[in-house]
Amino acid sequence: MKTNATTLKGVFCPTITPFDEQLNPDKKRFIQQCHRVLEEGCHGLAVFGTTGEANSLSVEERMMLLDALVESGIDGSVIMPGTGCTALTDSVRLSRHAVQLGCSGVLMLPPFYYKNIRTDGLFRAFAEVIERVSEETLKVYLYHIPSVSGVPLDLSLVERLADTYPNCVVGLKDSSGEWPYTEALLRSRPAFGAFSGSEEFLRNNLVAGGSGTITAMANVNASAIRAAYDGFNKDNGEELQLAITRRRKIIQAQPMIPALKSIIATITGDDQWRRVRPPLEPLSIRQTNSLINSLTADGYLPFS
């Protein structure tokens, strides 16, 4: 029975994480950014993803930010925090905490230190987390991002996890950049909660019955991505898709995470936003100016 139905659909923002002068997570600005993208049209927040520099944060820092977010009035039902770490005990702790805060899903990286791991070992890694958390309300979205994690999730592994835990493993974020991966997954499991890791594939995803996109660009281009989501099967669906793909390519010409932070710094007039934790580096002034000019030429409104 292939019943893994997701409750989450739409445009989710893997929110960027601001840092203060001491490079500590900046709670206030984090909450502001989360509220801003929801107001601009995002259906939900995938905090603590690759874009959120999650692995540059300690377990305690992630829990502190999530607590603050819920306290700020954002309901857990629209939050899908990243909880997959290299250590089993850390993944369990973060996943349990997310469930306790009422999060509708968690986005789970595989343990990503060891490479060339057999499917059986990866299955066991996810299974241990799921069984230790042992909560009916835990909904796992697998996070496939091989170019960064170095640990691809074979479709056979996804199928096996979804078959073994039909009420828990309900979806996946595909950040492989290769559309055929999601396509094959949805052909095999039409009700699976497959999100594209790039809005470039948003229309493909929705036409194939997928659940939407979890894209870094939602930090700065939420309303246009939301319009493309809502209008994917309307007359101007292709046009809306082309517009968001074009804008993505402009931003992607720079290192992505620092670029997003520079755009937010420019929009808000608040240079604090430019900070990243090492090993990432902020954009140079020259890179920032070039990016802003290209976006302005594309008709990007927040600067005007």
Added chain:
Amino acid sequence: MKTNATTLKGVFCPTITPFDEQLNPDKKRFIQQCHRVLEEGCHGLAVFGTTGEANSLSVEERMMLLDALVESGIDGSVIMPGTGCTALTDSVRLSRHAVQLGCSGVLMLPPFYYKNIRTDGLFRAFAEVIERVSEETLKVYLYHIPSVSGVPLDLSLVERLADTYPNCVVGLKDSSGEWPYTEALLRSRPAFGAFSGSEEFLRNNLVAGGSGTITAMANVNASAIRAAYDGFNKDNGEELQLAITRRRKIIQAQPMIPALKSIIATITGDDQWRRVRPPLEPLSIRQTNSLINSLTADGYLPFS
């Protein structure tokens, strides 16, 4: 002034980490194994390396084990724990803890989540940890293991760190498997504490003025590796080297960490040793038997 002199020299064991029935770290067996390899000839312990499944442990689990080790009577001066994590704050916390326990060095991975990071960003990552710990007694050994971490340490980065922090960045473990890396490093910085990550290069390392080896195989073959270390420039130096290289190749035919645990389980008659944390998997009975047979044919004594 290229004065980065290491105080640590010899054969260091990246000790394997045992787990109990609940897959929690097993303090008692961990301490036993550490004492065993020191008695068999190791000069010191590089606990919490790749072989020690360090990244499968939480920060708290690593600190608990290190506390227990020092309490068991092993002096910090012979311990070089791994402290490099993906999160700056975790690396600082572990490095500070190691210094407080009197450890003579720490083995530091680069932050290994993001790939294709610029040298400037990696420099900043190490520099932040060093400056935040801010202790005269912190001695950093950089950990170059690109096939696992996915983040190589260019020689230009090593040189820059060693030049900037001459009293702190004093060495490196080269687990690239490529001898020319260590060779180039020692040609440029003869007093640098360069350890080979494999005993296969032990004699090369010592002839070139290096500091020795930090090798997984010291968990099961310490006395032979120690003999090759002591005798590298004696008449039978090459013979001693060939013997440890041959034995390594036998063990390497199986997945290394589970293989080492199976050997210890066989030596001690204690099957608890076979456990690994996912995503690793224990050796099968068949793999174990094949390994034991090959080692016995090689004259490996602990089984006899």
